[in-house]
Amino acid sequence: MDKESLLRLVELLHKDKDIDKDIVFQGIESALESATRKHLKTNETVSIKIDRDTGEIVARQGEHEIDLSDLGRITAQTAKQVIIQKIKEAERDVIYNEFVERKGTIVSGIVQRFEGPTIIINLGKTEGYLPKSEQISNEFHRSAERVRCIVADVKKAGHRVKILLSRTHSNFVRQLFELEVPEIPEKIVEIKGLVREAGYRTKIAVFSEDPNVDCVGACVGVRGTRIKNIVDELNGEKIDIIRWDDEQEVFIPNTLKPAEVTGILLSPENQVATVVVPNDQLSLAIGKRGQNVRLASKLAGWDIDIITEVELEREREREESNGSTGEGVDETASSEDETGKEVEEAGLNEDADSEEVKKQI
Numbered sequence: 142m143d144k145e146s147l148l149r150l151v152e153l154l155h156k157d158k159d160i161d162k163d164i165v166f167q168g169i170e171s172a173l174e175s176a177t178r179k180h181l182k183t184n185e186t187v188s189i190k191i192d193r194d195t196g197e198i199v200a201r202q203g204e205h206e207i208d209l210s211d212l213g214r215i216t217a218q219t220a221k222q223v224i225i226q227k228i229k230e231a232e233r234d235v236i237y238n239e240f241v242e243r244k245g246t247i248v249s250g251i252v253q254r255f256e257g258p259t260i261i262i263n264l265g266k267t268e269g270y271l272p273k274s275e276q277i278s279n280e281f282h283r284s285a286e287r288v289r290c291i292v293a294d295v296k297k298a299g300h301r302v303k304i305l306l307s308r309t310h311s312n313f314v315r316q317l318f319e320l321e322v323p324e325i326p327e328k329i330v331e332i333k334g335l336v337r338e339a340g341y342r343t344k345i346a347v348f349s350e351d352p353n354v355d356c357v358g359a360c361v362g363v364r365g366t367r368i369k370n371i372v373d374e375l376n377g378e379k380i381d382i383i384r385w386d387d388e389q390e391v392f393i394p395n396t397l398k399p400a401e402v403t404g405i406l407l408s409p410e411n412q413v414a415t416v417v418v419p420n421d422q423l424s425l426a427i428g429k430r431g432q433n434v435r436l437a438s439k440l441a442g443w444d445i446d447i448i449t450e451v452e453l454e455r456e457r458e459r460e461e462s463n464g465s466t467g468e469g470v471d472e473t474a475s476s477e478d479e480t481g482k483e484v485e486e487a488g489l490n491e492d493a494d495s496e497e498v499k500k501q502i
Contacts, residue, residue: 144196159266160231166191168227173200176220177207229300236267236302240295247316248306252286262288262306269304277308277340280376289374291316309339317374318345321367322360330356333385336439340378342428344396344436348385357382383440389414393445396437400426403450413444420449 151165173189177200181187187207189200200207250262250269258273260282271290282288290306291313297303307313315335324330334346349356360382361368372380381399386392393414394402404417418426426447427434438445448456 144198147191147198148196154228158228158232159235160228162193164231165228166193168231169224172220172223172227173198173209175223177202177209179219181207226300233297233300233302237295237297240267240292240302240304244292244295245312245316247289247291247313247320249287249289250306252282252284252288254284260288262290264304267302267304269306271306271308275305275307275309277376277378279340280308309337311335311337311343314343314345314371314375314380317371318360321362321370324349324354324356324359329354330359334440336436338432338436340376342379342381342432342436343375344381344383344440346383346385346392346396346440357384389441389443393437393441393443396441397426397433397445397447400433402426404453407443411444412442413446414441415446415448417448417450417453420451423447423449 147169151162151169154160154165155162170189170191174187177189178187181202183202185203187200187202189198189209191198198209200209248264248269250264252260253263253268254261256270258276260271260276262269262271269290269292271288275290275293276282288308290308291310292304293307293310294305295302296305314337315332318332319325322330325332329351330347330349332345333348335343337343345360347356347360349359359367368380368382372378383392383395383398386395389407390405393407394405394416397416397418400418400422402416402418402422406415406417408414416426425433428436434445434447
């Protein structure tokens with residue numbers, strides 16, 4: 142290969158594959174050194190340097206200069222294969238470094254093909270895979286459809302990079318809120334917590350230190366435009382936006398939204414909250430298959446027991462009844478004590494009478 146062709150190759154790889162020029166030069170030098178060493182069958186040091194400006198190649202074996210044109214076709218072919226391998230490794234490293242930095246963020250791609258239940262998505266320079274476990278259960282995708290996912294994991298696999306994508310991860314919803322609600326990346330509104338059961342329901346707790354900012358309203362948007370865009374992206378998944386509070390007596394009832402709460406009793410020693418709801422709100426508070434209370438418990442970090450107002454009233458009546466029974470028992474015990482005393486006194490009197498009778502006899 143002449144000097145100009147070498148420089149053109151390096152420039153092409155740099156622009157097309159986004160590989161640093163110096164990495165390409167180093168790969169070519171390493172390949173030529175390996176091929177030359179094999180051809181010469183020597184353990185002596187072989188050094189090859191390429192001028193980055195002119196493309197001139199200087200090869201040395203120890204102190205002696207080598208003419209690379211004498212190496213032959215087979216050696217040149219070996220060098221070519223090593224160069225290709227080095228370029229693939231460099232390309233892999235470029236892609237890996239790019240997507241490692243994007244881990245936990247949203248990427249957009251085109252559905253390219255299906256491998257069983259796994260969806261292969263074209264991300265431009267490379268492909269990502271969306272396995273069944275990371276797909277929302279109630280949605281379906283078509284070829285050539287544009288899909289947004291979160292980068293869940295990035296690994297090197299030989300000369301390739303495996304990019305795991307997800308639409309079920311809770312951070313996917315977090316990222317959607319950051320895209321739709323500018324107050325979040327601007328730190329005006331803060332996401333304090335987020336829990337999710339993908340495809341069914343998400344609960345997100347938000348807060349703002351600015352008293353003039355309605356953190357819940359900011360997330361909902363004018364006429365619900367912001368939250369609608371997020372719900373549409375999640376294929377109709379329900380989202381409860383909850384106002385965060387330092388006081389658990391306030392926050393825990395908020396986590397059970399949309400259910401109405403009329404009372405709460407906290408047991409800090411075992412992190413249990415007993416919540417009282419109206420009779421007609423019980424099923425709403427618990428949710429389908431316990432989903433609402435389960436997510437509320439995860440978000441608050443407390444175990445939550447739910448009782449109705451009727452159950453609370455019954456419990457109070459039972460306690461009052463037990464209290465009355467206890468008083469009756471005490472009174473009976475007192476009567477028994479007094480009776481006992483009377484019996485003892487009667488016994489003593491009988492003994493005294495007996496003594497007097499004996500004396501008289």
